[in-house]
Amino acid sequence: MKILVGVKRVVDYNVKVRVRSDNTGVDTANVKMSMNPFDEIAVEEAVRLREKGVASEVIAVSCGPAQCQETLRTAMAIGADRAILVETSEELQPLAVAKLLKALVDKEQPGLVILGKQAIDDDANQTGQMLAALADLPQATFASKVEVTDGRATVTREVDGGLETISATLPVVITTDLRLNDPRYVTLPNIMKAKKKPMDTLKPEELGVDVSPRLKTLKVTEPPGRSAGIKVPDVATLVAKLKNEAKVI
Numbered sequence: 001m002k003i004l005v006g007v008k009r010v011v012d013y014n015v016k017v018r019v020r021s022d023n024t025g026v027d028t029a030n031v032k033m034s035m036n037p038f039d040e041i042a043v044e045e046a047v048r049l050r051e052k053g054v055a056s057e058v059i060a061v062s063c064g065p066a067q068c069q070e071t072l073r074t075a076m077a078i079g080a081d082r083a084i085l086v087e088t089s090e091e092l093q094p095l096a097v098a099k100l101l102k103a104l105v106d107k108e109q110p111g112l113v114i115l116g117k118q119a120i121d122d123d124a125n126q127t128g129q130m131l132a133a134l135a136d137l138p139q140a141t142f143a144s145k146v147e148v149t150d151g152r153a154t155v156t157r158e159v160d161g162g163l164e165t166i167s168a169t170l171p172v173v174i175t176t177d178l179r180l181n182d183p184r185y186v187t188l189p190n191i192m193k194a195k196k197k198p199m200d201t202l203k204p205e206e207l208g209v210d211v212s213p214r215l216k217t218l219k220v221t222e223p224p225g226r227s228a229g230i231k232v233p234d235v236a237t238l239v240a241k242l243k244n245e246a247k248v249i
C-alpha cells in the first residue's frame, strides 16, 4: 500500500511575519521557509506506518515553486521514499491544491492520503476536506491516533470537549492534529541519503488541472497594536480601575 503525503512550504513558525506596506499580503522576501509543522507530523506518521509494515511506500508531494524541492528533500530525510513536485509559480489556493492531489490520487492509487489539518500560513483547514470530496473518499480529520488493519483505518479525532474514534474503509484522507506524534530529528546521514532519492516534477497542465485562483485577497492587515500599560499607586486604585474602567470585576 502506498501513502501519499502533502507537504507545504510555508514561512517558518519561528519567524515574526510582517505585512507588506501596500497591504497586499505577507512579506516573504528573505524570510526563512520550512515545512508546515502539521505536514512534518503527516510524514512521520506515514513513515511509522511503513516501518510497521502497514505500508510499502511513502510518496511526498509538494505544490508550488521550485524551492519546494527543499521541503520535499526534508520529507525524504524524515523517511519518505520518493517525491513529486507539482511546479507552478501561480498562487495556489486550497481548491487548486485539492484538485492537484486528486489527480495524483488517481495516478498513484494510494491507500492513505495524509495531510496536515491546516497550513500555518493561510490557516485554511480546507485542502483535506476538499480532496476527500473531489476524490469521493472518506475523511478522518484532526487525527490524534491512527491504526490501520484489515483494509480499515481506525482514527481517533480531537473534537471539542473530547475524543471521537471513527473507522473508515481504505482509501481514506486523514489530516493530522498536533498530538498525533513527535516527528523525529532529521539526521545528517539521512539528509545525505535523501539527496539520492527520486523526485519527479510535473506541471499542473500535465495533470489537467487549472490552478488559477478563485478568491481575490482584498487586504491584509496586522492585528491592532497593544496600547501602553500604566502604573497605579495602590491596590485600591487598581481595584477601582478593574471595576469601573476594565469592568472585569
Ligand code: AMP
Pocket (backbone or CB within 6 Å): 005, 006, 007, 008, 009, 036, 038, 039, 042, 061, 062, 063, 064, 092, 094, 097, 114, 115, 116, 117, 118, 119, 120, 122, 123, 124, 125, 126, 127, 128
Ligand atoms: P490548508 O487547507 O491550506 O490549511 O492546508 C492543509 C494541508 O493541505 C496542509 O497541511 C498540507 O498537508 C496540504 N497542502 C496545502 N497546500 C499544499 C501545497 N501547496 N503542497 C502540498 N500540500 C499542501
